[in-house]
Amino acid sequence: MTPRIIVAGGGPVGMALACALPGCEVRVIEAAPVRTQPLPEEFDVRVLALSPGTRAFLRELGVWEGLDADRIAPVRRMEVFGDGGARLEFSARPGAALAWIVEAGRLGGALEARAGALSHVVVTRGAKAVAFGADAQGAWAELESGERIEGDLLVGADGPDSKVRALLGIPFEERPYGEAALVANFETEVAAGEVARQWFRADGVLAWLPLPGRRMSIVWSAPIARADGLEGLDALALAEQVAEAGGRILGAMRLDSAVARFPLRWVRVARPVAPGVALVGDAAHAVHPLAGQGVNLGFQDARALARAIAGRSPLERPGDLRVVRRYARERREDVAAMQFATDGLDRLFATGKPGAYALRNLGLGWVQALPWARNALARRAMR
Numbered sequence: 001m002t003p004r005i006i007v008a009g010g011g012p013v014g015m016a017l018a019c020a021l022p023g024c025e026v027r028v029i030e031a032a033p034v035r036t037q038p039l040p041e042e043f044d045v046r047v048l049a050l051s052p053g054t055r056a057f058l059r060e061l062g063v064w065e066g067l068d069a070d071r072i073a074p075v076r077r078m079e080v081f082g083d084g085g086a087r088l089e090f091s092a093r094p095g096a097a098l099a100w101i102v103e104a105g106r107l108g109g110a111l112e113a114r115a116g117a118l119s120h121v122v123v124t125r126g127a128k129a130v131a132f133g134a135d136a137q138g139a140w141a142e143l144e145s146g147e148r149i150e151g152d153l154l155v156g157a158d159g160p161d162s163k164v165r166a167l168l169g170i171p172f173e174e175r176p177y178g179e180a181a182l183v184a185n186f187e188t189e190v191a192a193g194e195v196a197r198q199w200f201r202a203d204g205v206l207a208w209l210p211l212p213g214r215r216m217s218i219v220w221s222a223p224i225a226r227a228d229g230l231e232g233l234d235a236l237a238l239a240e241q242v243a244e245a246g247g248r249i250l251g252a253m254r255l256d257s258a259v260a261r262f263p264l265r266w267v268r269v270a271r272p273v274a275p276g277v278a279l280v281g282d283a284a285h286a287v288h289p290l291a292g293q294g295v296n297l298g299f300q301d302a303r304a305l306a307r308a309i310a311g312r313s314p315l316e317r318p319g320d321l322r323v324v325r326r327y328a329r330e331r332r333e334d335v336a337a338m339q340f341a342t343d344g345l346d347r348l349f350a351t352g353k354p355g356a357y358a359l360r361n362l363g364l365g366w367v368q369a370l371p372w373a374r375n376a377l378a379r380r381a382m383r
């Protein structure tokens with residue numbers, strides 16, 4: 001019998017997993033009734049830096065081709081600055097890219113269009129799941145409408161507040177960063193030129209991500225009071241602060257979008273699996289956006305879980321603990337390393353604690369001076 005997989009959550013990770021399971025019948029349940037459609041002429045205020053590993057996966061799924069290549073900005077070089085003059089740079093090999101900046105809304109649209117075209121996937125929108133159950137024999141989800149869906153495996157792809165995690169009692173640790181991320185797009189006097197830039201400052205971490213043409217997107221992760229202050233500025237004053245924080249290297253700026261705000265927190269799940277259930281994406285780990293790696297980790301979860309399900313023996317069911325544990329084992333090191341690195345960088349470099357100024361500037365200088373450390377960072381960023 002064809003295995004039935006219930007995916008709770010139709011965000012990027014849940015949709016990618018559904019596309020990656022051609023040997024199964026997959027039902028994706030998504031609470032939001034409609035996908036917010038970005039306006040054709042505007043750049044989405046949410047963008048994602050996608051790694052080469054993610055691009056390879058999206059190509060395997062036939063999703064990458066569904067994106068408009070003219071709206072994607074490759075990142076060939078990364079420049080990281082301290083606020084005391086320290087600087088760290090790394091570049092991709094000739095012809096390669098460290099990452100690609102893609103609009104989140106358009107990526108979601110391409111994933112959903114691909115899932116909708118596949119005969120093994122059914123996506124149900126406007127369907128909030130309110131109860132779940134799972135054991136080695138099978139899994140179920142109950143929707144707000146009263147509908148009950150049965151399957152062999154339940155996948156929690158329902159984001160950092162995962163209801164699957166909560167209702168199935170999967171232990172997790174959570175800690176707010178006491179920071180919020182502001183994101184917005186700007187028109188710049190000078191084109192960013194396929195370079196991403198990041199500043200570690202006393203008032204948080206500011207990233208400038210290139211967009212096609214003379215545009216860029218920012219993520220400013222700042223302590224709450226500073227984020228409140230930035231959010232309260234009018235368009236001119238905000239553009240001035242952003243330009244000033246980056247030493248005006250792209251000249252004058254003009255705000256070109258709304259400003260969106262996201263609270264930041266750390267979520268760690270030591271064992272993201274149990275009989276009949278697996279967590280993927282932000283449901284399994286939430287990381288600080290300073291490394292731009294959250295959804296990249298999630299896509300690799302989806303790839304690994306799909307592989308564990310497809311590679312099971314004829315005697316194993318998809319929800320068997322042995323099967324889902326193979327997935328968890330494959331992802332453990334990568335997720336732990338990324339959580340350790342992003343959390344450590346945030347604690348060490350991006351705070352107003354005594355010593356942080358010297359540390360972030362000395363630290364960047366040391367890494368710049370050590371080719372092996374620079375290469376290790378570039379290699380990790382490119383996975």
Ligand SMILES: Cc1cc2nc3c(=O)[nH]c(=O)nc-3n(C[C@H](O)[C@H](O)[C@H](O)COP(=O)(O)OP(=O)(O)OC[C@H]3O[C@@H](n4cnc5c(N)ncnc54)[C@H](O)[C@@H]3O)c2cc1C
Pocket residue numbers: 008009010011012013014029030031032047048049050127128129130157158159160163181182183219262280281282283289291292293294295296297298
């Ligand atoms: C400011 C910022 C910048 C970022 N930049 C980057 C970046 O550059 N690169 C990168 O890799 N990552 C980045 N990230 C992280 C990235 O956004 C997340 O890792 C990613 O969105 C997680 O995807 P997901 O599918 O796991 O969860 P989500 O995107 O949270 O999707 C979960 C889905 O589940 C649905 N859902 C929830 N509960 C239910 C329910 N009960 N029933 C049915 N459906 C439900 C929700 O409606 C939602 O659609 C950034 C994050 C932030 C905050």
